[in-house]
Amino acid sequence: MDKLRGALDFCVRHQTVLGYSIVSLLTAASEQIFSSVVFKCPCNAGNMLYGSVFLIVPAFILFLLGYMVNAKVWRLLTGSCPPEKRCSCSSWRTRARYCLMLLPVTAKTSVAPLTWLAVALLRANFYECAASGSSLIKNLVCKDTGEECNKLLARIPCDEKLSQMVSSEFLSLQAQSQLLGWLLITGIMTVALISTCVSRCYSPVSYLQLKFWKIYLKKEQELFEIKAEEHATRLAEINMECFFEATDPVEFKTPSNEDWRKISYLYTFNSQQQYYSMLHKYANTNRGNSVRFGEEDQNPPGLGFVDEASTNESGF
Numbered sequence: 001m002d003k004l005r006g007a008l009d010f011c012v013r014h015q016t017v018l019g020y021s022i023v024s025l026l027t028a029a030s031e032q033i034f035s036s037v038v039f040k041c042p043c044n045a046g047n048m049l050y051g052s053v054f055l056i057v058p059a060f061i062l063f064l065l066g067y068m069v070n071a072k073v074w075r076l077l078t079g080s081c082p083p084e085k086r087c088s089c090s091s092w093r094t095r096a097r098y099c100l101m102l103l104p105v106t107a108k109t110s111v112a113p114l115t116w117l118a119v120a121l122l123r124a125n126f127y128e129c130a131a132s133g134s135s136l137i138k139n140l141v142c143k144d145t146g147e148e149c150n151k152l153l154a155r156i157p158c159d160e161k162l163s164q165m166v167s168s169e170f171l172s173l174q175a176q177s178q179l180l181g182w183l184l185i186t187g188i189m190t191v192a193l194i195s196t197c198v199s200r201c202y203s204p205v206s207y208l209q210l211k212f213w214k215i216y217l218k219k220e221q222e223l224f225e226i227k228a229e230e231h232a233t234r235l236a237e238i239n240m241e242c243f244f245e246a247t248d249p250v251e252f253k254t255p256s257n258e259d260w261r262k263i264s265y266l267y268t269f270n271s272q273q274q275y276y277s278m279l280h281k282y283a284n285t286n287r288g289n290s291v292r293f294g295e296e297d298q299n300p301p302g303l304g305f306v307d308e309a310s311t312n313e314s315g316f
Contacts, residue, residue, distance in 0.1 A: 051130025066109025
């Protein structure tokens with residue numbers, strides 16, 4: 001039991017890393033299936049188009065799916081441009097703020113498509129097919145050798161002997177693909193490390209306070225789920241009694257639309273105030289009616305976890 005509890009605690013503490021790892025493994029497995037079962041290079045003039053589609057289109061689809069399942073995107077968009085506030089949504093400041101908030105979302109949704117590209121390049125099947133039909137490769141390999149060389153080049157993915165003949169004078173297409181794959185992986189790791197270091201350096205709070213903050217958000221979300229379920233259950237019971245027993249409903253207070261909207265705003269950090277979430281800010285500014293509720297600074301990169309804590313739990 002202690003070992004099981006320790007394993008669960010480890011998963012909770014490292015759920016972000018484990019989540020990315022699972023996504024990467026599933027993407028790599030999908031690429032393996034596509035490469036082995038579905039992909040069949042035509043070995044003719046259509047190599048470039050066919051190989052490029054298998055290399056790029058699945059990555060683009062994974063990128064779009066990443067946006068579709070990211071709850072922070074829907075939290076940002078839902079109710080952001082109601083009819084009565086349509087003019088405010090078109091301001092350049094609002095658009096710039098949305099774009100700034102979508103930057104970390106874009107980085108997270110890029111994990112799966114970049115994994116697809118990296119694995120596909122290391123396996124080299126897609127690139128070899130696309131490059132064998134590329135005019136750039138043809139000009140490099142078949143310069144001043146006639147049309148017959150171009151036809152032979154297109155058949156390289158289907159003939160290992162031809163591939164060996166070409167690689168004797170030039171870097172093979174498979175080697176080119178693997179080289180690009182390792183360069184892509186190196187670039188991703190470098191950018192990830194630099195962005196993480198910059199984010200932590202510009203964090204407005206210390207390491208231990210950051211740790212406390214994450215604990216608070218986890219507990220707040222757990223209590224919110226419990227209280228919301230109790231509240232919704234009680235409201236449903238009152239309405240059912242009113243319907244089936246033909247009685248007048250008893251008074252039962254629920255948060256107003258404006259109250260829900262206030263706590264649904266994306267978190268913004270203010271160095272003069274110490275609030276750990278929008279709900280915390282709402283509770284300490286007279287239910288959001290204080291002037292201070294509207295005071296905000298730009299959300300620092302190091303505090304992107306504040307909104308993620310709630311969206312990861314509640315989903316859409």
